[in-house]
Amino acid sequence: MYTFHLDIVSAEKSIFSGTVDSLVATGELGELGIVPGHAPLLTKLKPGTVKVTDHDGNVEHYYVSGGMLEVQPHVTTILADTAARAGDVDEASAIAAKEAAEAAMADQNSEIEYAEAAVELAEAVAQLRTIQSLRKKMGK
Amino acid sequence: MAVGKEIRTKIGSIKNTQKITSAMEMVAASKMRKAQDRMEATKPYAEKIRGVIGHLGMGHTEYKHPYIIDREVKRVGFIIVSTDRGLCGGLNTNLFKNALQSMQEWQQKDIEIDLCLIGSKAGAFFNRFGGNVVAKTSNLGDQPTVTDLIGTVKVMLDSFDEGRIDRLFLVHNEFVNTMTQEPRVHQLLPVEKNEEDELKHHWDYIYEPDAKELLDVLLVRYIESQVYQGVVDNIACEQASRMVAMKAATDNAGDIIDDLQLIYNKARQAAITQEISEIIGGAAAV
Numbered sequence: 001m002y003t004f005h006l007d008i009v010s011a012e013k014s015i016f017s018g019t020v021d022s023l024v025a026t027g028e029l030g031e032l033g034i035v036p037g038h039a040p041l042l043t044k045l046k047p048g049t050v051k052v053t054d055h056d057g058n059v060e061h062y063y064v065s066g067g068m069l070e071v072q073p074h075v076t077t078i079l080a081d082t083a084a085r086a087g088d089v090d091e092a093s094a095i096a097a098k099e100a101a102e103a104a105m106a107d108q109n110s111e112i113e114y115a116e117a118a119v120e121l122a123e124a125v126a127q128l129r130t131i132q133s134l135r136k137k138m139g140k
Numbered sequence: 141m142a143v144g145k146e147i148r149t150k151i152g153s154i155k156n157t158q159k160i161t162s163a164m165e166m167v168a169a170s171k172m173r174k175a176q177d178r179m180e181a182t183k184p185y186a187e188k189i190r191g192v193i194g195h196l197g198m199g200h201t202e203y204k205h206p207y208i209i210d211r212e213v214k215r216v217g218f219i220i221v222s223t224d225r226g227l228c229g230g231l232n233t234n235l236f237k238n239a240l241q242s243m244q245e246w247q248q249k250d251i252e253i254d255l256c257l258i259g260s261k262a263g264a265f266f267n268r269f270g271g272n273v274v275a276k277t278s279n280l281g282d283q284p285t286v287t288d289l290i291g292t293v294k295v296m297l298d299s300f301d302e303g304r305i306d307r308l309f310l311v312h313n314e315f316v317n318t319m320t321q322e323p324r325v326h327q328l329l330p331v332e333k334n335e336e337d338e339l340k341h342h343w344d345y346i347y348e349p350d351a352k353e354l355l356d357v358l359l360v361r362y363i364e365s366q367v368y369q370g371v372v373d374n375i376a377c378e379q380a381s382r383m384v385a386m387k388a389a390t391d392n393a394g395d396i397i398d399d400l401q402l403i404y405n406k407a408r409q410a411a412i413t414q415e416i417s418e419i420i421g422g423a424a425a426v
Contacts, residue, residue, distance in 0.1 A: 009188055011286045011365040013181040029348050042192070043348035044357060068358065070192050070345075077188050079361065082286045093291030094275075094298065097256075101276040104263055 002036035003055055008062060010080040015062060016052065023076065024051040025069055034071055041071040050078060147404040151397055158393035164227070165386035171282060172318070172379035178283070179315065179376050182369050189362050193331070195345075196355050203352055206301070207359045210330050215252045217274075217296050217305040218243065219328070220266075221312035221370050222259035223378040224279055229385035231313060231321060231377060232261045238323035239311045240269075254305055256296050258289070258371060274299065282375060286368050293367050297360060300329055308363075312370035313377035319384065321377040328363055 006023060008016040022035045026048035034041075050062045067080040220239050222232050243253050255271045257263050260278035275295035280288050299305050308329035313321045347354060 007184065007188065009185040011182060011185045011361075011368050012178075014184050017184075027348055040345045041348065042196075042345040042351075042354055044354060068192070068354070068361075070188075077192075079185060079189055079192070079358075081361075090290055090294055093287075094294040095291075097275040097277050097291035097295050100278075101257070101273045104267060104273060104276055 004034075004036045005075045006052065006078070007075070008050065008064070008078040008080055010067075010082050012082055015080060016060075019055060021053045021055055021057075023053070025064075025078070027069065032069070034069075034076055037073075038071050038076075040073065041069070043069050045069050045078070045080075144404045144407045147400055147407065151400050151404065154393050154397050154400070158390055158397070161386045161389040161393060165383055165390060168379045168383035168386060172376060172383055175282070175372070175376035175379050176315070179369075179372050182365070182372055186362075186365050186369055189358060189365060193355070193358055193362055196351065196358065203355070205352075205355050205359060207329055207331050207363075211306050213246075213251055213306045215254065215305045216246050217254045217256065217299065217308040219256045219258065219292070219296060219308065219310045219367060219370075220262045221310070221367075221374045222257070222262035222265070223374065224260045224281075225378075226261065227385060228378050228382040231381040232265070235311065235313055235323040236262070236265050236269075238325060242309070242311075242325045254296075254299065256292050258292060258367075259374075280371065284368070284371050284375070286364055289364065289367055289371065293364050297329075297363060310367060310370050312374045313381075315373050315376040315380065318380045321381055328366055331359065331362070 003019045003021055006016065006018060006020045007014070022033060024031065024033050026032070026046045028044040028046055032041075032043070045064060045067045047065045048063070050064055052060045052062065054060070064078065064080040065082070067078055070077045070079070218239065220235070222235060226232075246253060253272065255266060255273045256275040257266060257273055258277055258280070263273075263276055263278055266273055275292045277288065277292045296305070296308055300308055307327065309325055310328050311323065311325045314324045316322055345351075
């Protein structure tokens with residue numbers, strides 16, 4: 001019985017690594033079954049499950065939210081995305097990052113100003129306290 | 141006996157500080173171990189994706205992706221990864237010094253710089269220092285995800301695509317070991333060709349749908365994973381550096397307590413001696 005080595009990795013961690021009999025995944029152009037001896041292939045994956053059958057016939061399912069499938073003569077690698085990727089979602093987060101930068105630029109010296117304001121506040125509070133204690137004394 | 145009351149209070153307050161610093165040291169030590177594990181976990185992805193890109197670049201010499209082509213430099217981009225919190229020794233300061241140095245090299249050639257900041261310490265620093273910040277993200281926590289970084293990376297990739305920047309660098313701390321963290325500046329774009337990738341491949345892939353499209357996606361993922369690795373690396377550095385800094389602080393607090401204790405004992409002894417001599421003097425007078 002022939003087997004091949006399969007690695008499923010994402011940027012954050014290694015999800016699976018071991019010797020398997022076959023694998024079924026959803027490629028961009030359709031379902032794919034990979035068995036030992038498959039021709040070298042590189043394809044994009046759609047979000048979906050990857051069905052892995054190991055040597056003893058045990059079947060395991062892994063969910064991938066898209067990624068890449070690379071088949072080499074003896075090694076197959078799935079480069080899984082960590083989250084479903086859609087153009088507009090990426091765009092939205094890019095805009096958020098830009099806005100954060102603009103906000104930071106607009107509030108230049110915010111930290112220094114904060115420190116100055118804190119000092120002023122402390123002075124004001126001290127003055128207030130002095131006035132209050134003076135008033136008390138006067139009242140007596 | 142009222143001798144050395146201030147000294148006793150001071151010793152008490154330093155002891156409290158010492159408790160805090162030693163607690164922080166222990167927390168940092170355990171976080172560092174987890175961060176190191178996470179650092180290890182990111183390595184296989186980067187290696188695999190590098191391998192595939194190397195192969196693709198080799199097999200398809202007729203299609204050159206813009207991310208691979210070296211072009212004339214008119215403007216450069218820097219992604220600077222810092223920590224979100226302080227109390228981690230000179231980690232951020234060293235990093236910024238290093239970043240400024242390489243930024244200066246470009247400025248001397250009259251090349252402008254766009255900045256992309258990750259971590260609130262970088263935000264605070266460049267707010268004061270100045271610089272053209274185009275993207276910013278902070279408060280990623282101890283377990284950042286790639287999703288947290290997509291936006292900031294995309295801003296830089298977009299400006300590279302549109303020709304606004306011609307080179308992109310990543311600045312972060314590299315975890316060498318617990319005692320050593322080194323600030324590193326390395327080039328993300330254009331992707332530097334690795335000579336070791338020039339392996340002898342006698343076969344080519346079947347591409348679905350086609351090589352160009354796949355390479356586009358792969359390169360973006362590659363850059364993202366590089367930045368992510370930088371961020372994870374930096375977190376391990378932060379914890380290691382904090383652990384060392386807090387250990388030093390705890391030790392210093394111990395030294396100060398010892399010194400103060402000695403002064404306190406001397407003062408007490410002096411007071412006792414004085415009292416005795418006063419009593420004896422009084423008795424002799426009677």
